[in-house]
Amino acid sequence: MVKTSLAQHVFNDPRLEAKFDIKAWISFPQEFDVLNVSRAILDTITGSTERSMQQEVIQRKLKEKIMGKKFLLVLDDVWNEKQSKWEEVQKPLAFAVQSSRILVTTQSDKVAITMRSEKHLLQVLKEDYCWELFAKHAFQGPNPQPDLEFIVIGEKIVEKCNGLPLALKTMGSLLHNK
Numbered sequence: 001m002v003k004t005s006l007a008q009h010v011f012n013d014p015r016l017e018a019k020f021d022i023k024a025w026i027s028f029p030q031e032f033d034v035l036n037v038s039r040a041i042l043d044t045i046t047g048s049t050e051r052s053m054q055q056e057v058i059q060r061k062l063k064e065k066i067m068g069k070k071f072l073l074v075l076d077d078v079w080n081e082k083q084s085k086w087e088e089v090q091k092p093l094a095f096a097v098q099s100s101r102i103l104v105t106t107q108s109d110k111v112a113i114t115m116r117s118e119k120h121l122l123q124v125l126k127e128d129y130c131w132e133l134f135a136k137h138a139f140q141g142p143n144p145q146p147d148l149e150f151i152v153i154g155e156k157i158v159e160k161c162n163g164l165p166l167a168l169k170t171m172g173s174l175l176h177n178k
Helices: 002-011 014-019 034-046 055-066 083-093 109-114 127-138 148-160 165-177
Strands: 022-027 071-076 101-104
Touching: 002 071, 002 101, 022 034, 034 055, 034 083, 055 083, 127 148, 127 165, 148 165
Parallel strands: 022 071, 071 101
Antiparallel strands: none
């Protein structure tokens, strides 16, 4: 989930608004079907729901919508390792401005190879940042004064979260609500 959070931060950065004509975010289930992926991209870009069942129709409309435009496309949580499927999805995207960008999040090294992309491995948070993030969510308030007992419990929880920001936020928020 660190990958998704980082991608969201990039996608929502106001400095990028003027740099791209089109921005789209697509989240994936395990199955990477060319027709459904192409349809999801088109629907996100146009704000409509395309009913066509033909891949060629979807991809032609997608090509028309992005031709000559610069886009930022986030493909979140991709598991497709079949290069042929990725190449089919890319066909209409090739008609956009060359400086368009596709940001892919994945847990698989093979996906990065399949997509012929540059990969950046994310590391878990360092220990002191872990506590800081957890405490921010667990002990919210104008002047948080957590009980020593809660701090001891919190430190054990932080240890079990293994530096994963989403786990730290979630567990901190749950503790706060208790």
